[in-house]
Amino acid sequence: MNINTPNWVKDAVFYQIFPDRFAVGKPDQKYPNHWQSFNLQPWDNPPTLQKYKGGNFWGVIDKLDYLQDLGINAIYFTPVFQSTCNHRYHTHDYYQIDPLLGGNYAFQELLKQAHQRNIKVVLDGVFNHVGRGFFFFNDILENGPHSPWLDWFKIEKWPISAYNGAFPANYASWVNNRALPQFNHSNPQVKEYIMQVAEYWLHQGIDGWRLDVPNEIEEEGFWQEFRERVKGVNPDAYIVGEIWTDARQWLDGNQFDGVMNYLFTAPTMAFCGGDRILLEYVEQPCYEPYPAITAEEYQQKIEKLLDMYDWEITLTQLNLLASHDTARLLTIAGDDKKTVELCTLLLLTFPGAPSIYYGDEVGLPGGFDPDSRRGFPEESLWDKNLLNYHKELIKLRHQYPALRRGKYQVLCAQEDIYIFTRILDKQKIIVAINNNTQAQSITIEVDHQIDQILFGDGTFSCEQENYCNYLTVGLNARSGLILI
Amino acid sequence: MNINTPNWVKDAVFYQIFPDRFAVGKPDQKYPNHWQSFNLQPWDNPPTLQKYKGGNFWGVIDKLDYLQDLGINAIYFTPVFQSTCNHRYHTHDYYQIDPLLGGNYAFQELLKQAHQRNIKVVLDGVFNHVGRGFFFFNDILENGPHSPWLDWFKIEKWPISAYNGAFPANYASWVNNRALPQFNHSNPQVKEYIMQVAEYWLHQGIDGWRLDVPNEIEEEGFWQEFRERVKGVNPDAYIVGEIWTDARQWLDGNQFDGVMNYLFTAPTMAFCGGDRILLEYVEQPCYEPYPAITAEEYQQKIEKLLDMYDWEITLTQLNLLASHDTARLLTIAGDDKKTVELCTLLLLTFPGAPSIYYGDEVGLPGGFDPDSRRGFPEESLWDKNLLNYHKELIKLRHQYPALRRGKYQVLCAQEDIYIFTRILDKQKIIVAINNNTQAQSITIEVDHQIDQILFGDGTFSCEQENYCNYLTVGLNARSGLILI
Numbered sequence: 001m002n003i004n005t006p007n008w009v010k011d012a013v014f015y016q017i018f019p020d021r022f023a024v025g026k027p028d029q030k031y032p033n034h035w036q037s038f039n040l041q042p043w044d045n046p047p048t049l050q051k052y053k054g055g056n057f058w059g060v061i062d063k064l065d066y067l068q069d070l071g072i073n074a075i076y077f078t079p080v081f082q083s084t085c086n087h088r089y090h091t092h093d094y095y096q097i098d099p100l101l102g103g104n105y106a107f108q109e110l111l112k113q114a115h116q117r118n119i120k121v122v123l124d125g126v127f128n129h130v131g132r133g134f135f136f137f138n139d140i141l142e143n144g145p146h147s148p149w150l151d152w153f154k155i156e157k158w159p160i161s162a163y164n165g166a167f168p169a170n171y172a173s174w175v176n177n178r179a180l181p182q183f184n185h186s187n188p189q190v191k192e193y194i195m196q197v198a199e200y201w202l203h204q205g206i207d208g209w210r211l212d213v214p215n216e217i218e219e220e221g222f223w224q225e226f227r228e229r230v231k232g233v234n235p236d237a238y239i240v241g242e243i244w245t246d247a248r249q250w251l252d253g254n255q256f257d258g259v260m261n262y263l264f265t266a267p268t269m270a271f272c273g274g275d276r277i278l279l280e281y282v283e284q285p286c287y288e289p290y291p292a293i294t295a296e297e298y299q300q301k302i303e304k305l306l307d308m309y310d311w312e313i314t315l316t317q318l319n320l321l322a323s324h325d326t327a328r329l330l331t332i333a334g335d336d337k338k339t340v341e342l343c344t345l346l347l348l349t350f351p352g353a354p355s356i357y358y359g360d361e362v363g364l365p366g367g368f369d370p371d372s373r374r375g376f377p378e379e380s381l382w383d384k385n386l387l388n389y390h391k392e393l394i395k396l397r398h399q400y401p402a403l404r405r406g407k408y409q410v411l412c413a414q415e416d417i418y419i420f421t422r423i424l425d426k427q428k429i430i431v432a433i434n435n436n437t438q439a440q441s442i443t444i445e446v447d448h449q450i451d452q453i454l455f456g457d458g459t460f461s462c463e464q465e466n467y468c469n470y471l472t473v474g475l476n477a478r479s480g481l482i483l484i
Numbered sequence: 485m486n487i488n489t490p491n492w493v494k495d496a497v498f499y500q501i502f503p504d505r506f507a508v509g510k511p512d513q514k515y516p517n518h519w520q521s522f523n524l525q526p527w528d529n530p531p532t533l534q535k536y537k538g539g540n541f542w543g544v545i546d547k548l549d550y551l552q553d554l555g556i557n558a559i560y561f562t563p564v565f566q567s568t569c570n571h572r573y574h575t576h577d578y579y580q581i582d583p584l585l586g587g588n589y590a591f592q593e594l595l596k597q598a599h600q601r602n603i604k605v606v607l608d609g610v611f612n613h614v615g616r617g618f619f620f621f622n623d624i625l626e627n628g629p630h631s632p633w634l635d636w637f638k639i640e641k642w643p644i645s646a647y648n649g650a651f652p653a654n655y656a657s658w659v660n661n662r663a664l665p666q667f668n669h670s671n672p673q674v675k676e677y678i679m680q681v682a683e684y685w686l687h688q689g690i691d692g693w694r695l696d697v698p699n700e701i702e703e704e705g706f707w708q709e710f711r712e713r714v715k716g717v718n719p720d721a722y723i724v725g726e727i728w729t730d731a732r733q734w735l736d737g738n739q740f741d742g743v744m745n746y747l748f749t750a751p752t753m754a755f756c757g758g759d760r761i762l763l764e765y766v767e768q769p770c771y772e773p774y775p776a777i778t779a780e781e782y783q784q785k786i787e788k789l790l791d792m793y794d795w796e797i798t799l800t801q802l803n804l805l806a807s808h809d810t811a812r813l814l815t816i817a818g819d820d821k822k823t824v825e826l827c828t829l830l831l832l833t834f835p836g837a838p839s840i841y842y843g844d845e846v847g848l849p850g851g852f853d854p855d856s857r858r859g860f861p862e863e864s865l866w867d868k869n870l871l872n873y874h875k876e877l878i879k880l881r882h883q884y885p886a887l888r889r890g891k892y893q894v895l896c897a898q899e900d901i902y903i904f905t906r907i908l909d910k911q912k913i914i915v916a917i918n919n920n921t922q923a924q925s926i927t928i929e930v931d932h933q934i935d936q937i938l939f940g941d942g943t944f945s946c947e948q949e950n951y952c953n954y955l956t957v958g959l960n961a962r963s964g965l966i967l968i
Contacts, residue, residue, distance in 0.1 A: 035633075035677070039629075039634045050628070050630035084622050092623075132617075132622070138617030141647075142615070142616070146532070148538065162647070163647050163648070
């Protein structure tokens, strides 16, 4: 079949925002509903599981200059709907933006201003489970077997116990967490409800949905219909699933446009980080950024990944180095900035949309949740070198279509050296990485003349001999070059 | 001060609808969000405290012909917002019409069609307390002391126990019912929140607010601001409070336009029902429809009531014989239809807007809640005589402005005989009641010539002697006459 994915995603550089922690702004007084909280945690204190810091959409609006300057042209927000948890995965109402974020008015204003800057906005769709206060579940909690909405959830036995852990919950919930009752997706009304939510926010102007744990919804045809309904409203809408592993089941062209590409994350970290990776931070998630791998093994994994999906899908994968669900790369790598730099170089030259987890670009550290969700630091604390590193690479990505859509071809993979090319029509770009702690020089055969270094410190020379081009690159210790 | 109340209320005949129990209609398919329940109680079964019967706004729309034919030109709905209880006093969301009622679309359609027929719509504002699933409370329940919204409710101690009765609730709730947490009205944000809700629905087109237990909100200036905000959106909006007793505190012209006038209900029942009133149904509420009273005592109470408030207020009181909070009059009177008729005659000729509790007009019986909230019966079960009795009286009330706005003056009160007149300019109407089980004849002096009987079976003659008019009325047993 002919697989179609949204073109804008192929050119996108995403920024992932955890809304409670990115920025606090002042409400625009022309809108009602400014519900200000007086029980917030100080911004710079270590985050906790339950406290709120009060980030909001007014703050995001204030930061649009910053994001645009960084080169961002798409934002993926972790959940923003009214929720009784600071991460907002406990949905209380799918039609309301959380009041602490500024409510629907603030979001509409953000959407308008983002779009004026050609920045797309993707929301997190948590359609597997809800919070205990979600109306249709709350009614069951209040009325027991007399609720009109019994078939919206999977009640196993009476009585249910939503808040008292001393008794069995007696209803299906996500990972058996009674705080997160699971929808009964085999109820056609539940399905229709979710489809209408998805359509509603597209009509409001969002550009796509990131889908939380979509593998949990196994109802036949569910995601196929989801795609039809979503694309029915906006054929260019992006659908990206949270699938950590081989996602072919969902990336057949009838469901998602891409997934959160942890299959890129893991080998990239394993190669660049090597033995610096702190196992305590990577044992839990189902991706495998360890043990350390060589360039040859990295090539194998990357080529396998690139072969896994249709090229149209590959170009709209959401590639990432960290997210709210992982520790931050800097911390995983034992604060080794070079690992972060090399991974970032590989991320920003890989096919598919790169996604930067808020704060990673300024060197914000963070272990597991809640530590990975710190308040975005003030400017005096930024790692400006790392920020510029990001800016330069993003700028190059926007400048050279080959970095976004060009064919990916490995030219050399030897121990610590990894060189590949991205080719689009006549544009041929070479990316070379040296992960060794010593500078290295290597000569490889290339099929074209190399003109200049686009990024990085190092040297190159290009010689023609017997109708062949030989490129010699001099790579500094643990660094990379981009050449054209 | 100059007291102003809405003119339309002076001409209104209200019909009070308990939405789950009035009528079930089919959704208009052009609207989304038809969440149909498959766990409803059969319509004609005795109602229970927790089950839903599934009445909805589509059903009310289908019944507008019926209501218009009855002469109704205003509807007061008990709560309609999304709620986790069949009476919907456990508000879950003040901005959503309950999905079982058809959601916001169905309500908008009802509002449009009611207004096309010049029928006003008043909603029940439950602003003292909320349900446990209400977002700002639910967040406290989920996050405890870490909630951003702590000061929206009155938390006394941690932990709170919202669902486990074995532990103290540790927060303020209405009548100590932990299912109904009480707002902290001294939080200016809570106040503003409620004001915005009130304004929102007025902007949506409703014609007024009936206020649930407004005496519970003792915050200084609260109801004064409420009036200002409400009248700021619609100067003609009606504000009627649920106050069962002397309401002068709220009827000073700065707060409500009227109250649910149980001070009319009680003596009217005590006079017409007498010893037929079944004490078991009237001991609990704080009105006193017993012991039996004579016409003289009735006159005293009525005159006291009429003296209690400014005439502008009296004309916009909400007069009633029963509500969802009482047993139905027919049942209270031991199924004595004559009591119902006489009370209805007094109701529909009294200054202030009469309100008919759905079903009372067709003889629906009902004890205390939940029995007073039965499904509206099918036509074959209607007491058609009683229905016509209502229709005729309502028609007369609409026809003769004196019955709505005329001065009220008692002409005779002797044991079982009660005669009064309503005078507006040259229109003078006489209402005569005989509550005796025997027919009675009585002659009284009147200051004008009587022309005809407008309502009721009986006789009259009018003689002039020495420049005086003497009216002799022949009243059948336990019946009334209206003359002009």
